Amino acid sequence: xxxxxxxxxxxxxxxxxxxxxxxxxxxxxxxxxxxxxxxxxxxxxxxxxxxxxxxxxxxxxxxxxxxxxxxxxxxxxxxxxxxxxxxxxxxxxxxxxxxxxxxxxxxxxxxxxxxxxxxxxxxxxxxxxxxxxxxxxxxxxxxxxxxxxxxxxxxxxxxxxxxxxxxxxxxxxxxxxxxxxxxxxxxxxxxxxxxxxxxxxxxxxxxxxxxxxxxxxxxxxxxxxxxxxxxxxxxxxxxxxxxxxxxxxxxxxxxxxxxxxxxxxxxxxxxxxxxxxxxxxxxxxxxxxxxxxxxxxxxxxxxxxxxxxxxxxxxxxxxxxxxxxxxxx
Numbered sequence: 001x002x003x004x005x006x007x008x009x010x011x012x013x014x015x016x017x018x019x020x021x022x023x024x025x026x027x028x029x030x031x032x033x034x035x036x037x038x039x040x041x042x043x044x045x046x047x048x049x050x051x052x053x054x055x056x057x058x059x060x061x062x063x064x065x066x067x068x069x070x071x072x073x074x075x076x077x078x079x080x081x082x083x084x085x086x087x088x089x090x091x092x093x094x095x096x097x098x099x100x101x102x103x104x105x106x107x108x109x110x111x112x113x114x115x116x117x118x119x120x121x122x123x124x125x126x127x128x129x130x131x132x133x134x135x136x137x138x139x140x141x142x143x144x145x146x147x148x149x150x151x152x153x154x155x156x157x158x159x160x161x162x163x164x165x166x167x168x169x170x171x172x173x174x175x176x177x178x179x180x181x182x183x184x185x186x187x188x189x190x191x192x193x194x195x196x197x198x199x200x201x202x203x204x205x206x207x208x209x210x211x212x213x214x215x216x217x218x219x220x221x222x223x224x225x226x227x228x229x230x231x232x233x234x235x236x237x238x239x240x241x242x243x244x245x246x247x248x249x250x251x252x253x254x255x256x257x258x259x260x261x262x263x264x265x266x267x268x269x270x271x272x273x274x275x276x277x278x279x280x281x282x283x284x285x286x287x288x289x290x291x292x293x294x295x296x297x298x299x300x301x302x303x304x305x306x307x308x309x310x311x312x313x314x315x316x317x318x319x320x321x322x323x324x325x326x327x328x329x
Contacts, residue, residue, distance in 0.1 A: 024291040026326045036321060039055065039319055041316075042084045051063060081125075126139050147193060163200070171259075190215070205243065212227055216267060248271060249280060268281055272299070272301050277295045277300065
């Protein structure tokens with residue numbers, strides 16, 4: 001495994017003026033990734049403050065030390081197509097290889113990658129993954145049309161096929177009850193996993209034209225989703241089965257995508273249908289949008305946000321080849 005190190009001092013740190021009628025903005029800083037057009041994304045901050053991310057188009061796992069601007073790179077085999085990663089307590093990097101048909105475990109100390117193959121050939125593109133409270137992994141398989149779980153001690157994989165054909169499961173989260181939820185971006189549906197029975201429940205959104213891409217859950221276990229097709233932020237209450245939806249500030253063409261929720265139950269979303277892309281804050285208590293900040297690099301698509309509570313930061317990667325940080329509290 002070849003490891004590359006580069007020191008980059010290029011950074012962008014701007015506090016943008018308010019847009020529209022929003023009174024507040026957030027402080028955004030970006031670091032230019034040295035490997036051009038590599039589509040860096042899915043950042044995750046480890047216990048030492050290092051930011052890990054995938055290079056989807058250039059087949060690598062990278063990291064950034066924010067204090068120094070130093071980047072490191074671990075090359076993967078060609079056509080692995082890493083899409084998402086998480087970091088465990090031992091700082092092992094677990095990642096999906098969407099083109100390689102496996103989930104990988106990278107030991108940064110040795111550079112060794114352990115491959116966990118999918119037990120069904122139809123599960124050809126593991127996509128997004130998340131830890132539960134036990135340190136096991138739940139993940140989506142987008143074109144293969146599965147959700148799955150990976151027991152990290154044994155590397156056993158269990159796949160659950162979806163009832164709706166070509167539903168394209170995308171974002172996935174685990175709520176405070178350790179209950180996995182996902183969005184089916186090929187349809188207008190949410191997905192709930194019943195862990196006791198390992199059964200799946202598909203929940204239709206109010207509009208058949210909706211196409212959710214990402215989701216988060218708040219402390220009350222409400223499910224919030226970004227409707228990429230209709231430019232809507234939505235809330236689903238599992239207790240009452242009620243939906244509430246808000247139009248995004250950028251309107252129907254805003255294409256909201258990446259999402260995160262902070263410790264104050266405020267939701268953060270990136271509008272990618274505008275240029276430059278915009279970082280939007282929403283207060284779930286008042287049901288109002290609070291802030292809208294242009295991303296300095298322009299960003300293009302931002303597919304994933306990671307909230308790092310100790311520092312009050314949200315990290316993201318951009319198609320314009322930056323790793324970014326937004327200070328939200």
